[in-house]
Amino acid sequence: MPAIVLKKVSKRFGNEVIAVDEIDLSVEEGAFHTLLGPSGCGKTTTLRMIAGLEEPSGGTLQVNGQVFFDAEEHSNVPAPERNLGFIFQHYALWPHFTVFENVAFGLRVRRASRDEVKTRVAEALERVQLTGYEDRYPSELSGGQQQRVALARMQIVNPAVLLMDEPLSNLDAKLRLEMRSELKRMHLETGSTTLYVTHDQIEAMTLSTAVTVFRDGKIQQTAAPRELYREPANLFVAEFVGNFPINLLDATAVSKRGDGRWDFTMEGVGNQSLSGHLQESEPMLSPGDRVVLGLRPEELALVKDDDKDYREHVMRGRCAIILFAGSEAIVEVEVGDRRMRVRVESTFGIQPGQQVSIAILRMHVFHADSTQRIGSVNYNVS
Amino acid sequence: MAAPERPQSQRMWEVCERATGQVLRSLRQALAEPTTILGIGMVLVLAVLILVPVYEMLAETFTTDTGRFSLEHWQRVMTRQHMLYRPLANTLRVASVVTLLSLAIGSALAWLVVRSDIPWKSLTGKLCVFPFMIPSWVSGVAWISVFRNSSHFGGRQGLLESVFGIAMPPWMTYGYVPIVINLALHYFPFTYILVSNALRSLDSSLEEAAQMLGAGRWYVLRRITGPIALPAIVSALILTFTMAVGSFGVAAILGPPARFYVLSTITYSLVRNRFLSEAYVVGVVVTLIGLITIYLNVMVMRSRKSYATISGKGFRRKTVALGKLKPLAIGFVLVVVAMAAFIPVGVLTWDSFSSAPGVYTIDNLTTHFWIGDSRPDLGVVPEAEQGILRNPAMLRGIWNSLRLAVPAGLISAFAGIVIGYIVVKKRGSLVSKALEFLAFSPYLLPKIPFALAYLVMFAHPRGPIPALYGTMILLIVICTVNRLPFSSRSGISGMIQVSGELEEAGLVLGARWLYRFRRIMIPLLRPGFAAGFVLAFISTMRELDLIIILATPRTTPLTWLVFEYNDLDVPQLASALALTIVLLTFAVYIPAQRMLGSNFLSGANQEGS
Numbered sequence A: 001m002p003a004i005v006l007k008k009v010s011k012r013f014g015n016e017v018i019a020v021d022e023i024d025l026s027v028e029e030g031a032f033h034t035l036l037g038p039s040g041c042g043k044t045t046t047l048r049m050i051a052g053l054e055e056p057s058g059g060t061l062q063v064n065g066q067v068f069f070d071a072e073e074h075s076n077v078p079a080p081e082r083n084l085g086f087i088f089q090h091y092a093l094w095p096h097f098t099v100f101e102n103v104a105f106g107l108r109v110r111r112a113s114r115d116e117v118k119t120r121v122a123e124a125l126e127r128v129q130l131t132g133y134e135d136r137y138p139s140e141l142s143g144g145q146q147q148r149v150a151l152a153r154m155q156i157v158n159p160a161v162l163l164m165d166e167p168l169s170n171l172d173a174k175l176r177l178e179m180r181s182e183l184k185r186m187h188l189e190t191g192s193t194t195l196y197v198t199h200d201q202i203e204a205m206t207l208s209t210a211v212t213v214f215r216d217g218k219i220q221q222t223a224a225p226r227e228l229y230r231e232p233a234n235l236f237v238a239e240f241v242g243n244f245p246i247n248l249l250d251a252t253a254v255s256k257r258g259d260g261r262w263d264f265t266m267e268g269v270g271n272q273s274l275s276g277h278l279q280e281s282e283p284m285l286s287p288g289d290r291v292v293l294g295l296r297p298e299e300l301a302l303v304k305d306d307d308k309d310y311r312e313h314v315m316r317g318r319c320a321i322i323l324f325a326g327s328e329a330i331v332e333v334e335v336g337d338r339r340m341r342v343r344v345e346s347t348f349g350i351q352p353g354q355q356v357s358i359a360i361l362r363m364h365v366f367h368a369d370s371t372q373r374i375g376s377v378n379y380n381v382s
Numbered sequence B: 001m002a003a004p005e006r007p008q009s010q011r012m013w014e015v016c017e018r019a020t021g022q023v024l025r026s027l028r029q030a031l032a033e034p035t036t037i038l039g040i041g042m043v044l045v046l047a048v049l050i051l052v053p054v055y056e057m058l059a060e061t062f063t064t065d066t067g068r069f070s071l072e073h074w075q076r077v078m079t080r081q082h083m084l085y086r087p088l089a090n091t092l093r094v095a096s097v098v099t100l101l102s103l104a105i106g107s108a109l110a111w112l113v114v115r116s117d118i119p120w121k122s123l124t125g126k127l128c129v130f131p132f133m134i135p136s137w138v139s140g141v142a143w144i145s146v147f148r149n150s151s152h153f154g155g156r157q158g159l160l161e162s163v164f165g166i167a168m169p170p171w172m173t174y175g176y177v178p179i180v181i182n183l184a185l186h187y188f189p190f191t192y193i194l195v196s197n198a199l200r201s202l203d204s205s206l207e208e209a210a211q212m213l214g215a216g217r218w219y220v221l222r223r224i225t226g227p228i229a230l231p232a233i234v235s236a237l238i239l240t241f242t243m244a245v246g247s248f249g250v251a252a253i254l255g256p257p258a259r260f261y262v263l264s265t266i267t268y269s270l271v272r273n274r275f276l277s278e279a280y281v282v283g284v285v286v287t288l289i290g291l292i293t294i295y296l297n298v299m300v301m302r303s304r305k306s307y308a309t310i311s312g313k314g315f316r317r318k319t320v321a322l323g324k325l326k327p328l329a330i331g332f333v334l335v336v337v338a339m340a341a342f343i344p345v346g347v348l349t350w351d352s353f354s355s356a357p358g359v360y361t362i363d364n365l366t367t368h369f370w371i372g373d374s375r376p377d378l379g380v381v382p383e384a385e386q387g388i389l390r391n392p393a394m395l396r397g398i399w400n401s402l403r404l405a406v407p408a409g410l411i412s413a414f415a416g417i418v419i420g421y422i423v424v425k426k427r428g429s430l431v432s433k434a435l436e437f438l439a440f441s442p443y444l445l446p447k448i449p450f451a452l453a454y455l456v457m458f459a460h461p462r463g464p465i466p467a468l469y470g471t472m473i474l475l476i477v478i479c480t481v482n483r484l485p486f487s488s489r490s491g492i493s494g495m496i497q498v499s500g501e502l503e504e505a506g507l508v509l510g511a512r513w514l515y516r517f518r519r520i521m522i523p524l525l526r527p528g529f530a531a532g533f534v535l536a537f538i539s540t541m542r543e544l545d546l547i548i549i550l551a552t553p554r555t556t557p558l559t560w561l562v563f564e565y566n567d568l569d570v571p572q573l574a575s576a577l578a579l580t581i582v583l584l585t586f587a588v589y590i591p592a593q594r595m596l597g598s599n600f601l602s603g604a605n606q607e608g609s
């Protein structure tokens, strides 16, 4: 049974802003589920509605089988009674309490005995490696330490579900990596159902067991990270997910051959055409349809012209710029009047101005009008 | 000693020479920079204007008429119930209740405006600081008009009796209760400003984090919101208490008819009755109470761990729905603001147009007290006087007010900037510290004793300083000095913002000191200067406490006239004059607010009158 279930949940602010628009979401027990999307798309609002900090304008909301909100029934369990953990974007540590008092708060609310408070706070602080910091004030801690206090404070009351709102966005790059693995470790250890919000797709992909992509208050796709990357449901997801910006080319589906291969005529790249097998058994495509071809830089390769393996599915162009990034590099190749980004190993020998060919390893096809995914084409190198 | 012995005297000489050389060198270095000279000069001037008078007053309390040391004045004051103990007890009684009331009103309003969903927030917020614009003793004048009763105190009817037939008991007209109510209604805006700023900088997520851990509303208020707002509340408490202990006008207007005296009014009455030395003693006691409170403040602030809120970004402020309590909340705001500002102003307006005071019928209205002719044929009655706008004595009052407030405003705003410049430039040096302390010190001195100290200091010529008593200059000086804590504070913070790189850029380009100050600093500081001027001008326009003792017939400003006419029981003239002050204040305040932004008043959050 899913731990969190949202049905047709909406949130309006005033009459104009629809922050969350009739979303359906279910989070599996024990999952590390991430809400991903650009800022302002309604992730925080969704999380806050689950927490009880914001009242939905409509829909129903259940956690572990208990109805927390139901618009029809006018039922709404207040936040303090929901027993959920929440990590705020800016930690929300109380400045007038020491680390100890911050962590102890949840136990004190529950009127735990003095001794219990003492031992459990000590345990919690040990878990986040902050033993010895009991008497510090939050302002005397580094960002990473504040973060860990927030984690300890949340966990001390054993919440049913953990909700985290961009907990790493305030840390510098190195610390963020550290805390990322710490969160992952914590999740593996405790197995608590976690709903996590971020706008950073790498964070989402590395941490999650499932990802929901948001846009303008609507859900675009919910899938495991690998599926999200391999089979993005629409152009928005394809553009949002992936380490490098995807190349998009307008094209027309010309015809279907007898063997099930489709021909696509591309625009802006000197009317080159491509053909390939769509993996899907019955793609929603008919001849003459306008499509967008998505080519990930890491699913392209630069090849020598005489490489027979790739002859069929290559585009020819001229190397314009090389953007070096450590172990790899992005080469921008002028093809017709378009520029295509191609990822190469940084040891790949190439100079700006050189003629090159781009081999396509995999290609995503989207409807131009609906932006929905039609399918992908895999080019098996023979 | 292994070193070859040289004559002792020679070694001494060398040491001396080296030391002298060092002193001379550092002196020369210091003098090469005009900031230091200016700083030393300012320190001396302020010492003469603040420390010396206070010291002189203190010394005076221990001196007999023949100039010998003696404790007789202290003994006399200590043994007279009515001179010290009773007024002291009254003062503490007034100040503590006023403090509690204005803290309660101010905090409640702050919470409503910042954290609840009360409608028309911006307007409500403005209304909450509005009473601050009305001098407190002006409401005192209006209070009498409303609450007086034909069966006591001179026998005229007040508004309540005349219109509604409600005869107020005497203790509602004069004395403790009305003084407390009027002061509380005047002082709550300070709490409002301080606490609402604190609440504004409180991120809702701090409260939500507590909710998520299972804390209910009251628990959150008690353990999170309250403690975080506490430093602001404590500041407001100390500030209000200090102001209430020193306050004069309201108690002077509402107290004496009921024989109710506080320390400031007993001091004044001692001065009036020529018990000067006794007045000085009481003045010293008032000053001491002020110092003790401030000291407590410092201790409280120091013992609390300072906890800057951590992150200012990504801030959410959720408002609490008032639900059914909303009408009640709106009613509360309206009643408070009406009682503190609108009713007093309305009553004064009516009174100033009343032919006979205390009669609330249309046919009683007249413009006589504004623009009427003098009527010597009527004999010695108020109606014989000219309307204030044609009366040379009143016009001179207006003129005196202006020629007091304009220079005091300009000088204190300018001095604030110069002090700020020196303090910031010389950060860490003795000059900087001394100057900062001196500029702040008038804040510690209640006004009536401070004016007394000036009376001691400037009644006779001293060295190069002529006897300034009786001149406008003395009033300008004391009003300027009184504003220094505020103007120097804003001068310092302004300087911290603009000094440094901007000025150094000019320095690199080879600009000389005066040129730098004039062409780079001044233009950057102009808005701060304007705000400083406006605030000083407004507060001087309605200053009563500082000038009541020092004004002489040639220098009486409007406030003094109001006080006099109230004493003479001519409410129409007192009202018309009080209203003139309020109008003049607004005539400056409203355009200033347009130009300087609506927030500049919050810089004024620590002054009362």
Ligand SMILES: Nc1ncnc2c1ncn2[C@@H]1O[C@H](COP(=O)(O)OP(=O)(O)O)[C@@H](O)[C@H]1O
Pocket: A013, A017, A018, A019, A037, A038, A039, A040, A041, A042, A043, A044, A045, A046
């Ligand atoms: N309290 C609020 N009042 C009005 N609009 C809000 C409020 N909170 C959020 N919004 C709006 O709702 C939308 C979604 O906000 P949010 O959930 O914070 O986005 P995200 O967390 O994805 O960046 C935004 O357009 C935001 O401006």
Ligand SMILES: [Mg+2]
Pocket: A040, A043, A044, A045, A166
């Ligand atoms: Mg957000």
